[in-house]
Amino acid sequence: MLKKIPFSSDAEDAIRWLSGALISLAVIHGLIGLIYITCGTCGGLWGSWLMFSADPILGVVMTTIVLIGFVIGLILLFQAFVLLGARTQFALVLQTDDDDQTYLVKGLAKLRTFFIVEIIFLLLAIASSALTAVQSALQLGSHLI
Amino acid sequence: MSIKHIPLTADQEKVINGLALAMTIAGPLAVLAGLTELGVGILQQSIIDVPDGENKMINIAMTLGCGSLGFIFKVALGIWLITGARAFKAIVTSDDDDQAYLEIGLSKLRNVFVTKVVVIFMMVIGALAVIALVAGVAAIFASIS
Numbered sequence: 325m326l327k328k329i330p331f332s333s334d335a336e337d338a339i340r341w342l343s344g345a346l347i348s349l350a351v352i353h354g355l356i357g358l359i360y361i362t363c364g365t366c367g368g369l370w371g372s373w374l375m376f377s378a379d380p381i382l383g384v385v386m387t388t389i390v391l392i393g394f395v396i397g398l399i400l401l402f403q404a405f406v407l408l409g410a411r412t413q414f415a416l417v418l419q420t421d422d423d424d425q426t427y428l429v430k431g432l433a434k435l436r437t438f439f440i441v442e443i444i445f446l447l448l449a450i451a452s453s454a455l456t457a458v459q460s461a462l463q464l465g466s467h468l469i
Numbered sequence: 470m471s472i473k474h475i476p477l478t479a480d481q482e483k484v485i486n487g488l489a490l491a492m493t494i495a496g497p498l499a500v501l502a503g504l505t506e507l508g509v510g511i512l513q514q515s516i517i518d519v520p521d522g523e524n525k526m527i528n529i530a531m532t533l534g535c536g537s538l539g540f541i542f543k544v545a546l547g548i549w550l551i552t553g554a555r556a557f558k559a560i561v562t563s564d565d566d567d568q569a570y571l572e573i574g575l576s577k578l579r580n581v582f583v584t585k586v587v588v589i590f591m592m593v594i595g596a597l598a599v600i601a602l603v604a605g606v607a608a609i610f611a612s613i614s
Contacts, residue, residue: 329472334572335575338572338579339579341583342578345586352589425476425477429484432557433487433488442495443491443494446502450498450501453505453509456513457509457512460509460512460516
């Protein structure tokens, strides 16, 4: 195990910038996650409760959407903690010289987790865009007919 | 002085391989997501019925402009993710200049995360600018009438 990796000043700058970006992104993810969980869920459930009396099916649909939003909020909070964990490890690489290799790999492991969640989000975004495209194409077809 | 061989344990090699794989998958998906978002945006604008006096082509051009900017960011992210993944993979598969590969990988990660933060801030600033513009125009109309 390497206790100290003799990074160049450019590499140290890169790690410093990476740490800064990770903490900023963690705060953003955390805030958006909290907004989804608190405001989104409370407001959404209130709306779906009102909707249930008018149309039960729409109420169920609305509740499902709200619950999906709640899960997304939880995932965003999870990502925020992962990013904060990675940032802590990279900061230790810069600040200490007692076990650089371990800290670095721990930080990279956190980023691997972050990217796995990102892949899921990207797949969902692509699927959602594809569904919207199909819907728009059908609408366009009916316009032309 | 650069370290040619970083003595990674089997678990640490697994972590770095996993990160490289996740980045290799996330890169092309980011580009694909940008492309589908742009395509769907233009498709939707082209089928929406606009009120009299509004020009549909202006809406399409605006969607194309904003969407292209988002697409360019996604392409940049995709390229950095793929090149970063290659560098991390090279740490595990070769022993000719591990530290240099690590520094390349870290600099690509910095680019990815700094760009993500910049894009989010630009979106927030853009949204605030639009709100301020709408509020300003509304205030002017209110003072005239």
